[in-house]
Amino acid sequence: MTKTYDGKAYAGSDNVAAVTGLPTTGKADALHYSTTDLSSDTAVKPGGYGIAVTLGDNPNYAITTHAGSLTINQASLKAGSITVQDQTKVYDGTATTNPTQYAVTLNKQLTAPKWTADDFDLSGISSQNVGSYAVTLSTKGVTDLQAANPNYKVTAADVTGGHQVITAAPITVPRQPFRRLTMVRRTSVIRTW
Numbered sequence: 662m663t664k665t666y667d668g669k670a671y672a673g674s675d676n677v678a679a680v681t682g683l684p685t686t687g688k689a690d691a692l693h694y695s696t697t698d699l700s701s702d703t704a705v706k707p708g709g710y711g712i713a714v715t716l717g718d719n720p721n722y723a724i725t726t727h728a729g730s731l732t733i734n735q736a737s738l739k740a741g742s743i744t745v746q747d748q749t750k751v752y753d754g755t756a757t758t759n760p761t762q763y764a765v766t767l768n769k770q771l772t773a774p775k776w777t778a779d780d781f782d783l784s785g786i787s788s789q790n791v792g793s794y795a796v797t798l799s800t801k802g803v804t805d806l807q808a809a810n811p812n813y814k815v816t817a818a819d820v821t822g823g824h825q826v827i828t829a830a831p832i833t834v835p836r837q838p839f840r841r842l843t844m845v846r847r848t849s850v851i852r853t854w
Contacts, residue, residue, distance in 0.1 A: 662675060662729065663732045664733055664734070665733070666703075666705050666813070669703060670700045670703050671699040671700075671702060671731055677696065678696060678726075680692055690721050693717030693718055694714050694717055694726075695715045696712055696713070697710075697711065697715075699712070702733070704733065704811070705733050705735050705812045710731040712730055713726075713728050738771075738814070741768070741821060743768075743821065744765065744766045744820075745822050746763055746766060747826055748763055748764075748826070749827075749828060750825070750828070751827075752827050752828065752829055755789060756786070756789055761781070762780075763796055770810075771813065774808065780798060780801055780802030782800075782802070791829050793824045794827070797823070803815055803817050
């Protein structure tokens with residue numbers, strides 16, 4: 662049996678054994694059995710959940726049982742579930758003041774890992790000049806987020822990237838005080854005697 666993760670226990674009506682070999686003629690005894698209770702199995706689990714058949718009193722039958730399983734598959738994420746937030750800095754001409762970590766907004770079902778600088782792909786920051794440069798989660802960031810949320814399928818396509826925005830540095834050029842220059846013209850007179 663399979664289902665997609667929804668945070669709820671399996672509620673299907675097919676948690677019954679497929680019985681073969683019961684007599685179809687006459688008045689055959691009913692087969693008495695139960696299967697594993699699946700009411701607490703809600704999360705994705707590698708290998709799934711085993712379903713055992715427990716036999717009741719069946720004196721007229723030689724019974725062979727085979728275990729089954731319940732597999733809960735990862736749920737897909739809705740668009741906009743993971744968003745890297747923009748960061749802004751004022752132009753200073755150096756990459757040493759660039760942020761190495763960014764805020765990440767997650768939908769309420771997801772849990773954030775402890776983010777590190779390695780979780781972000783900053784390769785889109787191609788210049789230190791004024792502009793907007795793409796930032797997203799790195800492969801490691803997606804892997805860390807997946808590990809923190811095993812019930813969901815997390816891929817790079819689920820991430821809405823942000824930007825490193827570099828704004829112009831404000832420059833103030835003070836006005837110099839006005840100075841009045843007076844030019845005096847000198848005239849020389851040459852006299853001869």
